[in-house]
Amino acid sequence: MASAGFDFQAMSSSCQIRLEGRDETDLSAAAERAIKEIRRIERKYSRYRSDSIVSTINQAAGSRTSVRVDKETAGLLGFASQLHQMSDGLFDVTSGIFRNIWNFKAGKVPSQEQIDAVLPLIGWSKVNWDGERISLPLSGMEIDFGGFGKEYAADRAATIIQEAGIQHGFVNLGGDLRVIGPRSTGQGWRFGIQHPRDDGQVLVSVELAAGGLATSGDYERYFEADGRRYCHILDVRTGWPVNCWASVSVVAPACLAAGALSTIAMLKQKVARDFLEDQAASALLISPDLALQYVGSEKPFPLML
Numbered sequence: 271m272a273s274a275g276f277d278f279q280a281m282s283s284s285c286q287i288r289l290e291g292r293d294e295t296d297l298s299a300a301a302e303r304a305i306k307e308i309r310r311i312e313r314k315y316s317r318y319r320s321d322s323i324v325s326t327i328n329q330a331a332g333s334r335t336s337v338r339v340d341k342e343t344a345g346l347l348g349f350a351s352q353l354h355q356m357s358d359g360l361f362d363v364t365s366g367i368f369r370n371i372w373n374f375k376a377g378k379v380p381s382q383e384q385i386d387a388v389l390p391l392i393g394w395s396k397v398n399w400d401g402e403r404i405s406l407p408l409s410g411m412e413i414d415f416g417g418f419g420k421e422y423a424a425d426r427a428a429t430i431i432q433e434a435g436i437q438h439g440f441v442n443l444g445g446d447l448r449v450i451g452p453r454s455t456g457q458g459w460r461f462g463i464q465h466p467r468d469d470g471q472v473l474v475s476v477e478l479a480a481g482g483l484a485t486s487g488d489y490e491r492y493f494e495a496d497g498r499r500y501c502h503i504l505d506v507r508t509g510w511p512v513n514c515w516a517s518v519s520v521v522a523p524a525c526l527a528a529g530a531l532s533t534i535a536m537l538k539q540k541v542a543r544d545f546l547e548d549q550a551a552s553a554l555l556i557s558p559d560l561a562l563q564y565v566g567s568e569k570p571f572p573l574m575l
Contacts, residue, residue, distance in 0.1 A: 271454045276301040280308050281316075281420050283444025289431065290438035290454045300434035304427035304441065311423045315346075315415045317366065324413060332409025338402060346415060346422065347399060353418075353530050354394040360537040361530070362394050362506045364406075366414025371509075374502055377493035385509035392506050421484055421529035424448040428525075440478075441525075445485060448525040452479035464489070466516035466556055474554065474562070482525030486532040487517030488558075499558075503536050514539035516560070521552045 272294040276287040287304060289297040317324050327337050339347065353361040371380040371388055391410050398405045406413070415422075420443045427441045428448040437451040440459050452458050458479035462472030466489045476483065488501035488511070501511045518535040522528035531551050535542040543565060546553045552566035 272297060273454075274298060274301070276305065278305055280305070281312050281423065281443060283420065285444060286442045287427070287431075288439050288442075288459075289436055289450075291436050296434065297436065300431045300436050303434070304430045307430050308423045308427050308443065311419065311426065314343075315419055317412070317414050317416070324415060327404055327406065328412040331406035331411045334405075336398065336403040336405035339404060344401060346418075347404060348401070349418070349526075350413075350415075351394065351399065353534065356530075357534045357537060359394070360506060361417065361534050362392060363413045363415060363417060364392050364394055364397065364411060365504060365506045366416060367391055367410070367412045368504050368509060372500075372502070372504065372511075374491045374493055374500075377495065379495055379500060380509075389509055417533060418526060418529055420444060420446045421482070421525040424525040425482070446525050446529055447478075447483040449478045449480050449482070463519050463554065464517070467560065473556070473560070476519075476521070476554075478521065481521055481523050482528040483519065483521050484525055484529035484532045485517055485519040486529070486536045487515075487556075488513070488536075489516065503533070505537065505539075512536055512539050513558075515542060516556045516558050518542060518546075518556075519554045520546070 271290055273290045274294055274297040278285050287301045289301060291297050313319060314322055315324050316322050319325060323339060323343050330337055350363040367388060371384045391408055396407060398407060424441045424443045424446050425448050428450050431439065431450055438454050440447060440449045447461060449459060458477040460475050460477045461483060462475045463485060465471040465473040466487050488499060491502035492499055503512050505512055515536055518532045520528040520532040522531060531549060535546055538545045542555060543563065546565040555563040
């Protein structure tokens, strides 16, 4: 049985595809097609590219022009709408504009006046979306698929690999994981969940033979000022970072679902556990003092210290 690993950069992340199969040439061809698909999604939906559909929509903000989108984009916008409803408005693809005032590289806390100036531009409920055409009514409004772009790409890459007849392997896009199938021995793949306060260290590990795994945490992009940690996960109602959990990891049938649930749980803060239980999710919540809380049975989320 051949085994092959493919390391590459995409979506501002270090990525890996690991596959096992009978023929190494087949593994390489499948991985190449999967990476090509990941790069296609990045080009199509990156807000950093002027030729992306996201930029086209954002550039028309405040005008009377609506943008007709294709079936794939319509599906993602529909998913964004579902997440907005599921999260009681906390998961909002119009919130990316907060980056204009929250610069985590500079490490400067914005003033309340700066936050108040941005808040009126945020709100999925303000977006005109009929399932085919979209328009942003206010100049300066934006949409951003960064909240689920990598997860979607991981699932699409895994599907392409499965369609090639490969049954063993995984796709890892910067920690957003989709397992194609168990190792050729039948064992699951083991993944580490990062220690939220010790960069490069693993706090716990999880073994998966199928499905998706995603983690949202306050350590991904953050800075500290006056003894307080400010992370990139922001409450759209206030414009200020969440602070209840250090990280939330979720296992789900698809990476897209795992990522959505982990992010919403972070945004739900004190009621995160109740939310995950209502969704029948399998999850690990880590508090800022590193206490571990599990949701769901251990079997679908078999963590090992």
